[in-house]
Every structure is written in C-alpha cells, then in structure tokens.
Amino acid sequence: MEDAALDVLPAEGLDVSDPAIFAQNLQGPIFERLRREDPVHYCSKSPYGPYWSVTRYKDIVEVDSNHGVFSSAGATSLDEVRAKGVGDDATPIGGFLNMDPPGHDTQRKIVTPALAPSNLVKFQDLIRARARGVLGTLPIGEEFDWAKTVSVELTMLMLATLLGFPSEGRLRLKRWSDIIAGVPGDGVVDSWEQRDQELKEMARTFLMLRDERRAQEPASDLISIMAHSPEGQALSDMEFASNVSLLIVGGNDTTRNSMSATVMSFHDNPEEWAKLKANPAMIDSAVSEIIRCHTPIMAQGRRATQDYELGGKTIRKGDKVMMWYISGNRKGSGKR
Structure with a gap:
C-alpha cells in the first residue's frame, strides 16, 4: 500500500477509498501525490465501481457549486448500497x-x-x-x-x-x-x-x-x-x-x-498546545484549524448529468465524482 503513494500510478487508477490507506495513515502522501500529478484522477476498479477523485480545492468548489452538472441525487455516498x-x-x-x-x-x-x-x-x-x-x-x-x-x-x-x-x-x-x-x-x-x-x-x-x-x-x-x-x-x-x-x-x-x-x-504538537494555553483568545482560530486539518467529513459524491471538462479531463455523463475534502483542505491544494 505504501508503494501506491511513491511509485508510478497504476493504470487502473488509485482506489483512495480503500480503508487500509487510512488505517495505515497513508492518505497524506497519496493525496499529495494526486494533487501534484493527477488532481482529477480516474479509478476504473473499486468495490463500488469506477469513480473520479477530485483532490484540489478549486476543483472541489467547481464541482460542489455546479448543481446543474453534478447532481447529489442518490450520489453523495460512494457506497450507494449503504445509502439506499x-x-x-x-x-x-x-x-x-x-x-x-x-x-x-x-x-x-x-x-x-x-x-x-x-x-x-x-x-x-x-x-x-x-x-x-x-x-x-x-x-x-x-x-x-x-x-x-x-x-x-x-x-x-x-x-x-x-x-x-x-x-x-x-x-x-x-x-x-x-x-x-x-x-x-x-x-x-x-x-x-x-x-x-x-x-x-x-x-x-x-x-x-x-x-x-x-x-x-x-x-x-x-x-x-x-x-x-x-x-x-x-x-x-x-x-x-x-x-x-x-x-x-x-x-x-x-x-x-x-x-x-x-x-x-x-x-x-505540544508547542501549539503551549501557545493556546498562553493565549486562550486563539481558541476560535484553533477550532477552525482543527476542522481543516482533521476534516470530519472526508468526502462527498456527485453524479455527472452531462459531459464536462474538469482539470483537463473529460468526465462523462453518468460518471461518479468524489470530492475529497480531506485533500482539498491541505497545503498545496490551491485553497484560497
């Protein structure tokens, strides 16, 4: 699994929904690699079928805000059987x-x-x-x-x-x-x-x-x-x-x-704890930073209602698209 973050991306794409990635705490380098090399990434094989991974902030915002092209209807979960x-x-x-x-x-x-x-x-x-x-x-x-x-x-x-x-x-x-x-x-x-x-x-x-x-x-x-x-x-x-x-x-x-x-x-990060104790006025910003750093909702999905170009890739009508908030919140994602 660790090689997946370091070697050539497999032809069928990386299934970043694999629980083993998170159990071994490998999601950081894997998402960093995708943001850098293939921010709109297609995985053709997964237990839930093929899907796109959108990993950069600006691309996530584009998908999340375009309800006409990317539909939430029955598509917010990668595992649609769990939802239905x-x-x-x-x-x-x-x-x-x-x-x-x-x-x-x-x-x-x-x-x-x-x-x-x-x-x-x-x-x-x-x-x-x-x-x-x-x-x-x-x-x-x-x-x-x-x-x-x-x-x-x-x-x-x-x-x-x-x-x-x-x-x-x-x-x-x-x-x-x-x-x-x-x-x-x-x-x-x-x-x-x-x-x-x-x-x-x-x-x-x-x-x-x-x-x-x-x-x-x-x-x-x-x-x-x-x-x-x-x-x-x-x-x-x-x-x-x-x-x-x-x-x-x-x-x-x-x-x-x-x-x-x-x-x-x-x-x-005990040095950050020491800073907060010394200046409790930072609590509000600390809470926001914790939520950014440890995103409680890792991802949400959408279904393309028509062909659409995103990040130089063509997403086809009917394709599943996963927005990985856990990646979009990280440094280097183009977050504004």
Whole structure:
C-alpha cells in the first residue's frame, strides 16, 4: 500500500477509498501525490465501481457549486448500497443531502433556524456546564478512553438536547449513527436485514416523537421545529425519518471526531498546545484549524448529468465524482 503513494500510478487508477490507506495513515502522501500529478484522477476498479477523485480545492468548489452538472441525487455516498439499503422496503438515509435545489433548499430551511448561531448561542452555558461535569469526573494518573468517555458522552448529551430526544436514551442515537454510517461485517451489524430493522426502529421512534410534538406548543428543538413548520408537515413519513438520519449523523460523527482530533493534535504538537494555553483568545482560530486539518467529513459524491471538462479531463455523463475534502483542505491544494 505504501508503494501506491511513491511509485508510478497504476493504470487502473488509485482506489483512495480503500480503508487500509487510512488505517495505515497513508492518505497524506497519496493525496499529495494526486494533487501534484493527477488532481482529477480516474479509478476504473473499486468495490463500488469506477469513480473520479477530485483532490484540489478549486476543483472541489467547481464541482460542489455546479448543481446543474453534478447532481447529489442518490450520489453523495460512494457506497450507494449503504445509502439506499437492500430490498424494496429498505429504509433510505441522508434526507435532503441526497437532493438538488430547489428541493434541497426547501427541506434544509426547515432545520436552519435551530442550527443558526443565534439559536446555538443559547446553549453555551449548558455546553460549558456539561463539559465541566464530564471533565471533572475523569481519572487522574490513570489511562482512559477519551473518545468514549468524553467525545461520545458530550456529543450525545448535546445532540439529544438539540433534537429534543430523551437524554437517558442518548446512546441509542450513537447506535443509530453507527448503523447509518456502517455496513454489515464492519462490527456494527451482521446483515442488511438487521441494519434495516434497526433503522426502521429509529424511524418509528422519531415519528412517534414528531406526533407528540405536533400535539404540543412549538418549541426550539429540531423535532418540534420539523413537526410544526409547514415544510416539515409536508414531508412524508419516510422523508421525515430520512432527514432525521442526516441530523443524527451530522450531529454525531462530526462533533465527536473533531473532539478526539483536537486532543490528538495537541498531543502530537505540544508547542501549539503551549501557545493556546498562553493565549486562550486563539481558541476560535484553533477550532477552525482543527476542522481543516482533521476534516470530519472526508468526502462527498456527485453524479455527472452531462459531459464536462474538469482539470483537463473529460468526465462523462453518468460518471461518479468524489470530492475529497480531506485533500482539498491541505497545503498545496490551491485553497484560497
């Protein structure tokens, strides 16, 4: 695998979706090589079929912003089976993420008020109190699992609050997020049938909460907002559940991964930790830098709706295109 980053690029292209690349921490030199030599790179063979890898910032922005040529519909995940499920009755995931404008914009606006900075700032005292509470219980002089004890616990507490989900059941949110992001055989579920059964349980749970919220006065949690907004009321049961699945993953994976990446980054770079301690005013910029350096969403896909020239390559109608944010955020990617 290491040779893939150093030798001549194989004729069939590099499958940069190979989990072994990330398990061995080889993604850095591989993406650097692609940005330098073949920034719009075609892989003809992968477990998910052929696809293009777009690795430079300016090319990613071009694909990401051109909805007329590059469609999100059923294409945001490289593994489309994971997104759609198996069988006619499978529970789809991803909600408005898998839609193009104007439908995407209409459904996204349902949850925008709850996630706006003006609303989130209302939670800052609660977030600080919970952070102090979790950190205050950590053992001193003993090893512990930071991801499980801190990152997961804090994330689940706040995600349950934002959704309006019972706090005592918050680990169910983590379970559902892991199922949504996973496939059979990865240690979470054993079969597609089990995966779909648990996703249907998730859907039933949130549809019940939706119906409860509709019978109550509007509140500021996401379920209440979706239950009372005209656009949310127009959603089918399946659309509602699919959008909730997006909120669960979006609120879980990104936050908990960024928390863990923060600790790892400062452990690996103690001089940067010393600078931050000496000047806490740098916290805002430190958070942005952590998210750039350890991109919580590594990639998203699109499907070409027509032939298109990008980076000197011809992408054909129907081709799958993966935008590797984890590469576009790096030095040398042409980031502006």
